[in-house]
Amino acid sequence: MRAGPRAPLWYPRRRVDAGLHPARWWRPAERGKLLCTLCPRYCLVGEGQAGFCYIRQNHGGQLWSAGYGRSTGFAVDPIEKKPLNHFLPGTRVLSFGTAGCNLGCAFCQNWDISKAKIDQHASEISTPDEVVQLALRTNCDSIAYTYNDPVIWAEFVIDVAKEAHRAGLANVLVTAGYVTAEARGELFEHIDATNVDLKAFTEAFYRRVTYSHLEPVLDTLAWLKRETSVWTEITTLLIPGLNDSEDEIGRECDWILEHVGPDVPLHFTAFHPDFKMTDRPRTPASTLGRARQIARERGIRFCYVGNVHDAEGQTTRCPGCSATLVVRDWHAIRRYRMEGNRCLECGTEIPGRFHPGRHDGTERRTPGLRYGVTLN
């Protein structure tokens, strides 16, 4: 049940940008302001102003989304790039985002779009049907809502996701999980898989480095496990000296084990200096390896490293017999040996969504990638 009034079927007399779309999840507040209830930032948006994410705006006493149907560009990615290692391995996913973001990460790796305003960034106008047709034309199995945080353009995510399901495509949400309890049910209703960024395991990091809070993200993760069937993987980008201590990694793993369980794949990925954080070095491969070792010792059954070449750290092994099931190199599949969701050797069930049938090929490469695909 949404908290805000129903999206208007009429447009207010005040003229608004033709690119604006009625927003949901808001309610009127004092002195003509509107309270946006989509993310835990709960912005109070004055007349003619935008919320922190920029793309939700108050015009004429209504909240509008400037992100609906306005992609900053499309790309065909391997699903491993999201990263998702236990969801349709080796398939292609049509990926897109919009401008704006509801977090303020100093290390943002997509800052050119997440910090852009719609009118500063070339935006492609598209309808849900056009996005789905593009995914079909480019032989994708799924659509990923990604690059900036799709929470802030939830209205468009929902409309595209419904259309994608009608066409037999899966939906993937790549998010920081910073969404309110009142909006998350509808946002995830048509989502099949998600990767949630757990950016650190201290409130101090969240507050100082991302301008947000840890607790709502943990809430989303626990809720995904408890209340939904959305396939979930977690990513933590390790930044030297900020969130990579053995104690913090251990506490993060303990929390995941208790609230999400040992089967959720956990990815530790390497940071590179970017945006406002250029004073830190790249994450050494040894830090990722140590983090993976800690996770496995604590009981996380599937832990991977990313943004580095490390075949062993990216390999899926059977927890029953240690057989090698999926060998990855960066985002490419080098070997795929499974029977549906089971180990080819001992029959142990592997959590996730894998391809039906028997696959014992020694070579299975991710199809060639295409960047900058366009609607027409």
Ligand code: SF4
């Ligand atoms: S979605 Fe945007 S406008 Fe709404 S509370 Fe979050 S940052 Fe503010």
